[in-house]
Amino acid sequence: MPGSAIANGADLPPEVVLQAFAKAENGRLRLLVRMPLDLLVGFGLPKRGPGYLDLARIDDRLTQAAAAAGRQIELREDGILLVPTTRQARVSLLSDRSFGSYASAAAQLRGPRLPDSTDLFWNQGFFDTELEYPLRSSDAHLSVRMNVAPELGRRLKLRLEYLPANEAARSFTLIGGLGWIALAPRWYEAAWLFAKQGFTAALSFERLVFLLCLIAPFRQFRSVLALVLAFIALQAFTLTAAAVVDIRGIRWLTSLYAAGLGAAILLLAIGNLAAPSVRVRWAISAALGALGGFGLGRVLDDAWQFTGTHPVVSAVSFNSGVAAGEVVSLALAFALMRLVFARLLPASLAVVVVSAVLGHLGWHWMIDRFHPFGHELEHASASGLSSVFWLLPALFAGALGWFLPRRLGGEPVPSLLGALLERDKTPTRD
Numbered sequence: 001m002p003g004s005a006i007a008n009g010a011d012l013p014p015e016v017v018l019q020a021f022a023k024a025e026n027g028r029l030r031l032l033v034r035m036p037l038d039l040l041v042g043f044g045l046p047k048r049g050p051g052y053l054d055l056a057r058i059d060d061r062l063t064q065a066a067a068a069a070g071r072q073i074e075l076r077e078d079g080i081l082l083v084p085t086t087r088q089a090r091v092s093l094l095s096d097r098s099f100g101s102y103a104s105a106a107a108q109l110r111g112p113r114l115p116d117s118t119d120l121f122w123n124q125g126f127f128d129t130e131l132e133y134p135l136r137s138s139d140a141h142l143s144v145r146m147n148v149a150p151e152l153g154r155r156l157k158l159r160l161e162y163l164p165a166n167e168a169a170r171s172f173t174l175i176g177g178l179g180w181i182a183l184a185p186r187w188y189e190a191a192w193l194f195a196k197q198g199f200t201a202a203l204s205f206e207r208l209v210f211l212l213c214l215i216a217p218f219r220q221f222r223s224v225l226a227l228v229l230a231f232i233a234l235q236a237f238t239l240t241a242a243a244v245v246d247i248r249g250i251r252w253l254t255s256l257y258a259a260g261l262g263a264a265i266l267l268l269a270i271g272n273l274a275a276p277s278v279r280v281r282w283a284i285s286a287a288l289g290a291l292g293g294f295g296l297g298r299v300l301d302d303a304w305q306f307t308g309t310h311p312v313v314s315a316v317s318f319n320s321g322v323a324a325g326e327v328v329s330l331a332l333a334f335a336l337m338r339l340v341f342a343r344l345l346p347a348s349l350a351v352v353v354v355s356a357v358l359g360h361l362g363w364h365w366m367i368d369r370f371h372p373f374g375h376e377l378e379h380a381s382a383s384g385l386s387s388v389f390w391l392l393p394a395l396f397a398g399a400l401g402w403f404l405p406r407r408l409g410g411e412p413v414p415s416l417l418g419a420l421l422e423r424d425k426t427p428t429r430d
Helices: 037-043 059-072 102-110 150-155 187-202 205-215 221-244 251-273 278-295 297-306 311-344 347-378 382-403 416-425
Strands: 016-025 028-036 073-077 085-093 125-134 142-146 156-163 170-174
Touching: 016 102, 016 142, 028 037, 028 073, 028 102, 037 059, 037 125, 059 073, 059 085, 059 125, 085 102, 102 125, 142 156, 142 170, 150 156, 170 297, 187 297, 187 311, 205 221, 205 251, 205 278, 205 311, 205 347, 221 278, 221 311, 251 278, 251 297, 251 347, 278 297, 297 311, 311 347
Parallel strands: 016 156
Antiparallel strands: 016 028, 028 125, 073 142, 085 125, 156 170
């Protein structure tokens, strides 16, 4: 928050949680917020003795903190920013559990304050505030954006419960950087949000490394595009399964994908140095594509809370965003390799250098990630192990690769290793 000036995030716990309730009633939106006192260190709260808060002189600083909270937890109605009025601002003991529900939190905020003689250490409690916003209509379309202490990144979360006037309550866990989130999203808002999430998730460095290894020896974009489309299709299949069958939270599947990605990069790099084969790449793309859907399951799991009443639209949009991101990554990888061929190194040497560097990287990823995968697999439940059946289509698609025409990928870049072996086989003339 402006004014909070957290000097050292290492002094805070690994996860900092804020709680909030937003309730629309009688043309008003009431926002109740609780945050740890640690976040108010920059406001210079008055102290006494060995570090106790001076509750007799604290009101002005708490009012400033409430105003800062209103700026950093922003609310809009139909796209128009709402301006809050501070109704209450106070501190609570660390043992206080009133924010377990909206009713008890509201009662605590409107009840008696702590006595001025209370010995409350400056970072051993909570700051609570009630903010009120005027609404223009009873069926207001509300959205929220959270940017409290952005220096903490994903360590800071806001757990918000939204209580609309005539609908069931909805719960959200917000982190900074998400942008505006509709509390009751329309279908196109859910579609846009999930398409962005999918596109961003696909544009990762690890996936770019995989694509570089996959396409490095091949000259034709349409051939490698077919490989990536197979990868995307199987990824969409298992990603949809993760959403529909609710296997997004099975941790070992994500670890299996992470380790499998490193292994796939290593295998592709070895193949690039010897005899590149589209058939082998088809099988690797199919297997990793299926695992990739599980790998993205955690991203989808984090975003699933924002589907509202549009789960199908959200799932389709996320898959579409992932597909678009993969195609963009493929185009970027292909253009990068063509640039290296044209400006930096001869094609055969470029494939060797790129494959050696990326294969070394894949080796370390594989070794580092197989240990946590094995640890999580030891604690996997029987229901989680049954999810391997979703990988069967990948095995089928990979087997089809052996029936593909040999020249599907076009003429690959000549391999230096292959050329050396052929030269050794060629008889010499005396």
